[in-house]
Amino acid sequence: MTYKTIVAVLSTAEDAGKVTDHALALARRTGGHIIGIHAEAPVVVTLIAPMEYPDPNAVLQLQDRAQQQSRAVEEAFRSRCERDDISYEWRLFTGSAGYASAGVIDSARSADIVLAAQFDPDIDGPAREDIEDLLYESGRPLYLVSNAQAGPAPIERVLVAWNGSRESTRAVFDALPFLTAAREVEIFAIDPPETALQSRDFCGAELAATLARHGVRATVSSGASEGRSVADALNHRATEIDAGLIVMGAYSHSRLRQRLFGGVTSALMRGARVPTLMSR
Structure with missing residues (x-):
């Protein structure tokens, strides 16, 4: 692809x-x-x-x-x-x-x-x-081309915002050309849930294994929001690892709810510090 x-x-x-x-x-x-x-x-x-x-x-x-x-x-x-x-x-x-x-x-x-x-x-x-x-x-x-950058830079590190939703899944595979070209990919989950089927410590591990079959070197990590918005946590993590691209699903909640109350998609439309690839 x-x-x-x-x-x-x-x-x-x-x-x-x-x-x-x-x-x-x-x-x-x-x-x-x-x-x-x-x-x-x-x-x-x-x-x-x-x-x-x-x-x-x-x-x-x-x-x-x-x-x-x-x-x-x-x-x-x-x-x-x-x-x-x-x-x-x-x-x-x-x-x-x-x-x-x-x-x-x-x-x-x-x-x-x-x-x-x-x-x-x-x-x-x-x-x-x-x-x-x-x-x-x-x-x-x-x-989306970020307002924070003047021009394109080589994308060597990609941050994948992963929550296991249909939208985030779509975004990951839509972004495969960027992921396969990157030197490093981090699958990052914020406040991942603990479920009967999967430990929060392994959230994203199966996705990393699938990407590895495409030749993508992906690591898995998670973080706590600690009172910050999810958008702020993603921006902070992107800065920490010097990511050149954020990949995320858009509108896991309804468009009307996002319009009325805000959400991760709306916040990153406005405030992403690096280019962001969104899919829904």
């Missing part, structure tokens, strides 16, 4: 450069083809004007601004791909649905992996709903 079709979902010129650089680093290793996608939102005008008609000049200015951003995103994407002589194509979609538009989702569903920028409420980038839509609707692994 390898990533041959790589979709890079690009929002602004700033995140387009970072996400494209990560997609290129992956494509160079796999000989993959990159599809750059930008969803240009139509202009929505809410203005107080005589006779309730918006000023046409204001509408034109907003449309021009959106088109300028699209051109800047395309230029950031094309210039990098042409510089690296990588097989690529560009797709522009316009619609109010953003990342959930039919064109974006259809393109993502035909890919091996989808890359996007991490959610950051302080910048004009993807919204949390955009990333949720990609996770829920595409059916593909989503690689």
Whole structure:
């Protein structure tokens, strides 16, 4: 298994450069083809004007601004791909649905992996709903490029967040190309339960044995949250072992519950310190 079709979902010129650089680093290793996608939102005008008609000049200015951003995103994407002589194509979609538009989702569903920028409420980038839509609707692994790093670095150590769920299982096997290429993989369980079928000390041991048959050198460890959130514990462990990637299942609990009360997925969408591959 390898990533041959790589979709890079690009929002602004700033995140387009970072996400494209990560997609290129992956494509160079796999000989993959990159599809750059930008969803240009139509202009929505809410203005107080005589006779309730918006000023046409204001509408034109907003449309021009959106088109300028699209051109800047395309230029950031094309210039990098042409510089690296990588097989690529560009797709522009316009619609109010953003990342959930039919064109974006259809393109993502035909890919091996989808890359996007991490959610950051302080910048004009993807919204949390955009990333949720990609996770829920595409059916593909989503690689979130962390805001904490300027560019891609070789991924030599991978931290697998393991809780035995369907989602975490899916993420592990979606991430196999990264795991087989890494020098070290740690399967990390936080507050693992003690059950009649498995001791907490051996949580993840069977997964490690399966990965070993793929040539993955995986170790198993566990930790206690000790009053921290699971997201904080994962970030802390990733920093401790100098991991270049976190692999985790997304939304083991319902999307509505995550939206209302928060959760590990939502927290790492916002605050992961390294790139994170999520699957559900």
